[in-house]
Amino acid sequence: MRFRAVDSFRGMAAIMVILFHLQHLDLLSGNAFIAKSDIFVDFFFVLSGFVMTHSNFNKLTYLTSLKPFIIKRFKRLYPLxxxxxxxxxxxxxxRFGVDRYVVALSNPVFADDKTLVSFLANLTLTQSLGLFDRVTWNGPSWSISVEFYTYIVWALGLIIFRKNLLLLSIISFSLLAWFIVRHNGSIIYNYDYGFIRCLYSFLIGMLTYRLSQQVPTGFRAWQQTAAELLLLGITILAVSSFSHAESWMMPLLFAAVILVxxxxxxxxxxxxxxxxxAFLGKLSYSYYLNHTVVLAVxxxxxxxxxxxxHTTAGELFFVFICLVCIHVMSVFTYRYVELILQSASPARTSSPATQPGTTSDSSLIRFMP
Structure with a gap:
């Protein structure tokens, strides 16, 4: 089964994260929707939980199923x-060469976010498990770090509770609710409590998929279209205006969007x-991890x-060149980097028209701002 529409949403959300990191430009500053588009990382987490449940819920039954699941996820996430x-x-x-031999740079080279220790942590995907007081190296990779370990905890939970989803949900959401209340409703964390943020949204995605199997499908096309328009309007309004204290509700809204x-x-x-x-979903992981280095260069x-x-025309040209370069680089990394550890499969050997938007776990990734 393919979830092509939400896969396209994932690509558009990745573009919004790119624009979020360009909001320092006068051209984009002051736009409330762009200014808060970092919240779309929670859309990625919810979608991840939704699709992982679809593709792996019935497979994770015994401890012997844990190792191949982890290896598969590692091979999908780690190369890029x-x-x-x-x-x-x-x-x-x-930058070191430019700073020393061409022109002095305002931002220090190899600053506190780029140390040897944090580099080693990035190599082990542990950079966002509370070890540092900031995001390090390629900033968006914090979400890859926490999502990888969320996969492991989620899979272990399913195996230990033998798919007693009710008990697993009660325990998990009771602990998560305690955390959210203690932090005044905010889930906007990354290098510190990013794992909890990811787990919360991921579990909402899991329950959303289970709910989708129970909700009747006999709605008319105009009713579905009306619901889609309503959710899009609410999402634009909510993203533009939510506060940190209300951020815990955003994954619930994203879950409704994915469900519909x-x-x-x-x-x-x-x-x-x-x-x-289709290309938006296919290239979304590369968009997400490539964009900060392209913007910096x-x-x-x-x-x-x-x-x-820094005129309107100059900044417009800059944004255009950034988006083009990110896209071109992402086409390259999707073809030659992302899937380098994946075994050959029909999904990879088929024509381009059948590749995009599939929901096999080899096609899923997450992002973050």
Whole structure:
């Protein structure tokens, strides 16, 4: 089964994260929706829980099923993470050369977020388990760190409780509710409590998938379209206006979006499920992990070295070049980096028209701002 519409949503959410990291530009500053688009990381976590439940819930029954599941997830997540980590290291070495021999840079080279210890932590995907007081190296990779360990905890939970979903949910959400209350409703964490943030949204995604199997499907197309339009409007309004104290509710809203759009029964979801948007979901992981290094390189080259003016036209040109370069680089990394450890399968050997949007676990990734 394919969830093509929500897969396209994942790609659009990745683009919003890119724009979030460009909001320092006068062109984009002051836009409330862009300013809070980092919350879309929770959309990725909820979607991850939804699809992982679809593809693995019935497989994780005994301890012997844990090892192949972890290995499969590691092979899917790690190659691109390692590739972008090395790119950030090379770029920092390049900055060192520029700072020393060309022009003094305002931001220090190999600052506190780029130390040897944090580099080693990134190699082991432990950089966001409360070991440091900031995000390190390739910032968005914090979510890859916490999601990988969320996979392990989730799988262990299913095995230990033998799929007693009610008991697992009661225990998990009781602990998570205690954490949320203690932190005044906020789940906006990354390097410190990012694991808890991910687990919360992931479990909501799991329950959303289970709910989707119980909700009747006999709605008319116009009813589905109306629900899709309503949810899109609420999402735009909520993302633009939510506060940290209300952030715990955002994964619930994203769950509703995924529940409705995964049916692909309305006009908007049918449109998003088409092949014209398939590349968004296919390249979303690369968009997410590639974008900060591309933005940093182009900022140095265009604004610092070439002296591109910070006019409306100059910044518009910068944004356009950034998006084009991120897309081109993502096409490359999707083809030659992301799937390098994946075994050959029909999904990979089929024509491009049948590849995008599949929900096999080899196609799933997450992001973050």
């Amino acid at each position: 993470h390692l590739f972008t980590l090395v790119l950030v290291l090379l770029f920092e070495l390049f 759009f995964s049916r692909e029964a309305g006009t908007i979801s049918t449109w998003l499920a088409g092949e014209r948007f 182009l900022d140095l080259l265009l604004f610092k070295l070439i002296k591109l003016p």
